[in-house]
Amino acid sequence: MRFVVYGAGAIGGVIGARLFQQGHDVTLIARGAHYEAIRDRGLRLETPDESLTLPVPVADRPAEVKFAGGDVVLLAMKTQDTAAALTELSAVAPPDVVIASAQNGVENERLALRRFPEVYGVCVLLPASFLEPGVVETYMAPVFGRLDVGRYPRGEDSTAVALAEAFTGAGFEAEVRPDVMRFKYGKLVTNLGNAVEAVIGPGEAGREIARMAREEGAACLRVAGIEAERGVTVLARARPVRGRDRLGGSTHQSLQRGTGTIEVDYLNGEIVLLGREHGVPTPVNELLRSLANRMAREGLSPGLMTAEEFLARLET
Incomplete structure (x- = not known):
């Protein structure tokens, strides 16, 4: 299971960094100065207990990523940017790519389901910050936050279980929630x-x-x-x-x-x-x-x- 983190700001950057740290195949998609900083120096993750720089692969647009079936695209941009991001993604990603929305609000999953059949909601409880290019901060450790996941609009399956297990292994609390939208x-x-x-x-x-x-x-x-x-x-x-x-x-x-x-x-x-x-x-x-x-x-x-x-x- 490869994770393509689309929107590597506070939430996406922290999740992507922790997954990469635990040995998962991760590619970040970032923009502008943030992309350049990660490309040139790596992604710096600051926590209450440590500061480390990780050489996470990064692209500046979906077209630069070589997608494969079974990839998980973790959406982490703000909702006002989701429709345009999904338009770019749908032009290059295979139809069986898994979309997991680690975003605030309740509109993103619906937008994703218009374009992709495999959509999952992630209820993100993760105090994090992104104020400087190339640097993300998370304010909880050793458990970094909570990422409950469920199929959208409802249900659970093996993919939801695999996502929850990956999040748990990366230092987050995570449960499969068949009613994830209630959360x-x-x-x-x-x-x-x-x-x-x-x-x-x-x-x-x-x-x-x-x-x-x-x-x-x-x-x-x-x-x-x-x-x-x-x-x-x-x-x-x-x-x-x-x-x-x-x-x-x-x-x-x-x-x-x-x-x-x-x-x-x-x-x-x-x-x-x-x-x-x-x-x-x-x-x-x-x-x-x-x-x-x-x-x-x-x-x-x-x-x-x-x-x-x-x-x-x-x-x-």
Whole structure:
């Protein structure tokens, strides 16, 4: 089983590095300066216990990878980039390639299933960072996080078992979940706080706003009849790396890197969509979605306003 990690940022980079470290055949797909740094110097993995550089093979596009039947393509890009990534992939990958979505949100598997029949969801609980080309950080050790996996839209099979075994052997907790999307919807509710970190900043200041966003999310899922696992998080177990704590989640990091886009339309925006479809008001998530997108477009740093300013805007 070869792993092609498509999107070697924080999540993909850490998973790919750990699989490679344990002897798996791994190829990364990265872009720009990150690709060049990995190509020239290797991928540096920073953990609470060690720092090491790994000579993981890397390509800058799917067309540069020689795919074979039975390869596992681990999708790890942000959801706003998934459709274009799958278009590139489907032009060169064999139809029996396995697609495993190690991504936030609940839209990626559906996008993949349009193009490939073998699709698996991976519920990722992995506090990691990618802020410097060629370097990824993970804030848990010796168990690096949790990667539960199941066939999409539901079920389990030998491939799901093999994926879970590979993840476990690479230092992650992993179980086969026939209802993996129930866990991914639970993670979605947790991720509604990502936009709060972007707009208000990490820490206690935005705690109440995050609670309000998650209450809206839970209400939408109930009305839509969607089951979601509760309490899907592992952040309490995170430890410092190089003497500092993780500063924020994936949305916060995207703003720090100035990528110009963020995944908020597929996190808070997923709740806004469900609210509109089922007649549930979602003003907190809509305002978070709107403000965070504006920040990405304008290249603004995390911390646009205080919690008090956000709540005042909410009332207008």
